[in-house]
Amino acid sequence: QVQLVESGGGVVQPGGSLRLSCAASGFTFDIYAIHWVRQAPGKGLEWVAFIRYDGSKQYYADSVKGRFTISRDNSKNTLYLQMNSLRAEDTAVYYCAKDYHYYASGNYNYWGQGTLVTVSS
Amino acid sequence: QSVLTQPPSVSAAPGQKVTISCSGSSSNIGNNYVSWYQQLPGTAPKLLIYENDKRPSGIPDRFSGSKSGTSATLGITGLQTGDEADYYCGTWDSSLSAGVFGGGTKLTVL
Numbered sequence: 001q002v003q004l005v006e007s008g009g010g011v012v013q014p015g016g017s018l019r020l021s022c023a024a025s026g027f028t029f030d031i032y033a034i035h036w037v038r039q040a041p042g043k044g045l046e047w048v049a050f051i052r053y054d055g056s057k058q059y060y061a062d063s064v065k066g067r068f069t070i071s072r073d074n075s076k077n078t079l080y081l082q083m084n085s086l087r088a089e090d091t092a093v094y095y096c097a098k099d100y101h102y103y104a105s106g107n108y109n110y111w112g113q114g115t116l117v118t119v120s121s
Numbered sequence: 122q123s124v125l126t127q128p129p130s131v132s133a134a135p136g137q138k139v140t141i142s143c144s145g146s147s148s149n150i151g152n153n154y155v156s157w158y159q160q161l162p163g164t165a166p167k168l169l170i171y172e173n174d175k176r177p178s179g180i181p182d183r184f185s186g187s188k189s190g191t192s193a194t195l196g197i198t199g200l201q202t203g204d205e206a207d208y209y210c211g212t213w214d215s216s217l218s219a220g221v222f223g224g225g226t227k228l229t230v231l
Binding site: 035037044045046047050059060061062095097100104105106107108109110111112113114 | 153154165
């Protein structure tokens with residue numbers, strides 16, 4: 001069965017960095033687009049970043065552009081999110097979500113369990 | 122402020138039907154597929170409807186989706202107490218080159 005398992009969350013000080021990972025299994029990883037979506041405590045879903053199936057294209061939310069970098073290693077079936085210059089408003093549960101297609105359709109058919117990132121001094 | 126607009130809350134009695142609306146624009150709903158997600162407390166979102174009106178395997182036919190122009194609707198019939206959750210619509214916005222979600226709708230089954 002399809003599994004997406006995030007890791008790497010934790011507590012970090014403002015201005016700090018963190019790298020999240022998402023290990024995928026149960027499907028052909030290198031033919032699907034993948035996204036990061038976050039949810040601040042008590043708030044709704046916020047799309048963060050997208051990467052095409054082959055890593056050739058990435059898009060970012062304005063709120064993270066220039067600070068976050070999405071990447072993937074298809075040989076390891078793993079997605080990453082490098083987060084730099086973290087701010088208090090980045091505090092959220094971060095989910096990786098598999099797109100239904102190889103391109104960005106905005107239809108996410110599988111989600112990980114999420115990893116909590118807390119930015120606080 | 123979310124790009125897609127949903128009502129904050131809806132409610133209905135067990136066994137009844139409820140609809141949740143999602144309003145957008147030509148750059149998102151108008152020209153892209155819409156999906157719907159159910160999020161139970163403390164859990165990850167779960168796909169209910171994809172590509173406007175398709176149900177993944179395992180999703181009961183009590184759940185339905187439709188799209189017209191720049192709006193989409195999720196329908197739930199035969200409401201059960203277990204349907205109490207937050208529901209989100211989502212799609213891609215071609216002008217923003219970004220994923221977009223509605224603000225979420227809390228369903229209460231009275």
